[in-house]
Amino acid sequence: MKKNKNRAFLKWAGGKYGLIEEICQRLPEGNKLIEPFVGAGSVFLNTEYPQYVLNDINPDLINLYSIVKTQADYFIQESEKLFSPSNNQEKRFYELRKEFNQSDDLFFKSILFLYLNRHGYNGLCRYNLSGGFNVPFGRYKAPYFPKKELLYFAEKSQKATFTCEPFQHSFARARAGNVIYSDPPYAPISLTANFTQYSKNGFSLDEQLMLAKLANHNATKKSVSVLISNHDTPFTRDIYSQADITSLMVKRTISQKGDKRVKVGELLALYT
Template sequence: MNIKKSFLKWPGGKGRIIELLLSYLPTNGRFIEPFVGAGNVFINVDAKSYILTDSNSDLINVYHWLKSDATILINETKALFDSEVDFYELRNQFNLSSKRHTLEQAAKFIWLNRHCFNGLCRYNRNGNFNVPKGKHSNTYFPEQELINFSKKLCDTDVLLTACDFRTTITKAESNDIIYCDPPYLGPFNGSFVGYTSNSFDYIKTQELEKCLFDAVKRGAIAIISNSDNPITQEIFNKFNIHSIESPRSIAANGNRKPAKEIIGVLTPEMINNSQQKDLTK
């Protein structure tokens, strides 16, 4: 299989396990991704139409420009890559801009992503991008990946929106396929500081499960990814859980051993069967 790559570096991106993940994703119907991130799943899934959303409006701004005018975005970004701009000066310019949805901001977001530490996307409580500079001798400019991503956005029926998962999942209807790859919960306190200024914690993960369960009751199919631990196993206990191992892209303690993850699947048939069993008890 010819696996396509995103133009973004993204911690937890599904590029490393996409072949395995695709085996759980139906390809007919409308594909909904409330945590689109780097878009590694989107560019490798064939569907009739797509709803791609993320709470990170800077990210969605890049996708809007790739869909509306990729050439001008690529040229603007290439100019930054060819310059000798200081990382912290550009990061400061990015954070101080009063207009976040411009061409310039989209180009700076891509530049920061490729030059920061391990492609991490993180914001402080004030909403400022605060990832430090990475250790790069030569930074790769992902021109072909930008072109490929733009082509997929332009050649397919795609709705792009910056919003939270609740708003997105309420749009799900019968025969839609929802894939969720939220910030992962840790195994101990169930907390994780997400990729935006608002953390994604145990309570929000519970809310996500409820939203997905309700969508599946309306006829959708839900697939989730998360870390494999007792907390996530308990939250998604109505799902059919598959345990997998995924290569790590970031490890603060230097541990690069494969991480244990889950892929959970919930279908309308599973809910109906469960309800029928309850009635016969």
Template structure:
């Protein structure tokens, strides 16, 4: 399968699982993603129309800026990927500029820079909405020009709309012919596991329950939903009405390299 890589590093990104995920997507007129993340599914799916949503305004702002400014944005971003910009002093200055700025284009450029220069490629905000990932200390951060160009080409070749909104709002906008793919913040694999949302908020058990209910309800109205999560007792219970696939996956982003191991992924198809 000839696949296109996203240009963003993303915890839980689905690029490595596309060979299992894409065949599970039913046919439809429009693909709706309430948690678009790095856009790996969007990039490689064959729909003619897309609604791409996320609660992270910096992520959606970046995609909108790339579509609007195209090659000019890529050129400006390239200028940040030089040895002079790959020091902790410059990183901290640019991170502070990002956190202080309200300009969408400036934040988009810096969001891409931070994503590629931050520790482990993490995207994380504190409770006040401040991006707080430390410097990654990479020898030469990769500038994803080829991947940016491929993403831009896909944006230009299809009918795509963006929205910064909660998954509940996205489900309320579904229409006949839609297929939904959900890649939410995952349920913890153990009672002691901890997750800090990349939007600065939280996605706990009540959100997991509400998402499963929304997926089931959409499927009953004729709009199939495919949902990814950890294979744990909570998700098994919540997705009991769906067709389930479980398989091992390798986790690549972790604070402790020794703990980057196999976990089980659950793919639920509500139809």
């Protein structure tokens, strides 16, 4: 990993920027890194693999990344226009959010996705049951336009293939010598903390179990090392019992009230 950390151009609840050092210390070398849940891409941006396969089940996210990869200059030119005081108003935010949800124009949706991400509340990416983006207005004084971060992502993404498919398909792509870093929607600490609506479909406990089984299968049968991040709970300890587990304490920043942003236990489970 480089000494200077590279930030993602998206704000992202559960992003891994703060854990980069710990993750990179445990990621094995390989000829390709596969990320079934790429999110904001902090691990991709701070590692040096020859190739990447970056997947997410969210088509809006993958559409955005594909456009930044192939049309970076035009994307930056057009998306920066939305970062103005007149667009940083509650009424305007909800107008543009409605346009995003109704549009079929992939380029237009990509620039609106960045706008909504930077102007919406707390870096959340959330959809209702109908698939409509429904994050509320963030009320930030002057949302930051991440030009430098976009340019770096565009350059680095020339090594990447973007896919939008179930995580099981990403695991099926892996071949000997590849490495998988898996950052799924986290298992709930408690039943009332089950925040998994990154896409319009949630992530069930059965899918958590399937992920653990696929990680073990890839490591033991295909010579593919797998590193998984998750909450440190009795449930995750049980399903990752065949992995080498490292415990971490991480400061959570998704709570609305600052005094409730307490440290929680996370783990890294390495299958080799």
